Amino acid sequence: MQTMIITPNPSDPEVKILSNEFKNQGYNVQYFIPSTIKVNIGFQSKFEKRFESLTPRAALVRGFGAAATQRIFFRLDILRAIEEHNVKLINSRESLEIASDKFLTSVSLEKHKIPTPKTIICEEPHMALEAYEELGNDCVLKPLYGSKGIGITRLNDKGFAENVIYSLGQLNEVFYLQEFIEHYNRDIRILVLGDKVVAGMYRVGDSWKTNLYTGAKPEPLEITDELENLAIKAAKAVKTEIAGVDIVESEKGLLVLEVNSIPGFIGLQKVTEVNIAKEIISYFLESAKI
Numbered sequence: 001m002q003t004m005i006i007t008p009n010p011s012d013p014e015v016k017i018l019s020n021e022f023k024n025q026g027y028n029v030q031y032f033i034p035s036t037i038k039v040n041i042g043f044q045s046k047f048e049k050r051f052e053s054l055t056p057r058a059a060l061v062r063g064f065g066a067a068a069t070q071r072i073f074f075r076l077d078i079l080r081a082i083e084e085h086n087v088k089l090i091n092s093r094e095s096l097e098i099a100s101d102k103f104l105t106s107v108s109l110e111k112h113k114i115p116t117p118k119t120i121i122c123e124e125p126h127m128a129l130e131a132y133e134e135l136g137n138d139c140v141l142k143p144l145y146g147s148k149g150i151g152i153t154r155l156n157d158k159g160f161a162e163n164v165i166y167s168l169g170q171l172n173e174v175f176y177l178q179e180f181i182e183h184y185n186r187d188i189r190i191l192v193l194g195d196k197v198v199a200g201m202y203r204v205g206d207s208w209k210t211n212l213y214t215g216a217k218p219e220p221l222e223i224t225d226e227l228e229n230l231a232i233k234a235a236k237a238v239k240t241e242i243a244g245v246d247i248v249e250s251e252k253g254l255l256v257l258e259v260n261s262i263p264g265f266i267g268l269q270k271v272t273e274v275n276i277a278k279e280i281i282s283y284f285l286e287s288a289k290i
Helices: 012-024 047-051 069-084 093-099 102-110 124-132 156-168 225-237 277-288
Strands: 003-005 029-031 058-061 086-091 117-121 141-142 152-155 177-180 186-193 196-204 217-220 242-251 253-260
Touching: 003 012, 012 029, 012 277, 029 086, 058 277, 069 086, 069 093, 086 277, 093 102, 093 253, 102 117, 102 225, 102 253, 117 124, 124 156, 124 177, 152 156, 186 225, 186 277, 196 225, 196 277, 225 242, 242 277
Parallel strands: 003 029, 003 058, 058 086
Antiparallel strands: 117 177, 141 152, 141 177, 186 196, 186 242, 196 217, 242 253
């Protein structure tokens, strides 16, 4: 039997782990690398031929790669084209678009009445400075697109905020500013598969940044009913079947920071006995039949 992983990098350790799990379940893995695809339209060798052997007719999406804006849109278009040929993507193109865009994620969370930090998004530097003040002169500036904590900056000094904002304004950046939530250098990551929470962990850092990529450490977490319900609700709001939901504990209660549609799991695997790769592949194969 043949299956497919959509990934910018087949050598990625997590892609290798998932591939091995597919093989354990009797599947050969075909890799679809968006940056290398040439789409032929009007030729005998058609785009959809590469999906004919998939059983079930679905692909597991593990990313489409960081790129300039036009290329991001082209790669999302490729995912849409795949879906147009009746190939189910998990996660879907729509969920990837929402989850990879912090603005759309915030709008979706607010629409579904999911608690999340106060956030302001704008283009003009002077509006961004006003937003900085509206957010209490202490906020986090995040790239609209991005992951692993890369490019995130805390602004809690007006002079520094002015320098950062005006410099980014020269580069035509969009400003995504979120109130800083005191969380004592830890947050929570919950892995959701459909209607089920599979595992969770604390991410504990030496500073306010708590991404594992920036040096934070995973620690065991007891998942409460409140955490479970919030994580599932957040994943559904962003239309994401396989989701890594980031939650912070605050004086206001639990707040959802973001939802990741390509959640990493190597760090999480260190603090849980659940075979995460097996759970992901089993979920994918079951959902792909529907």
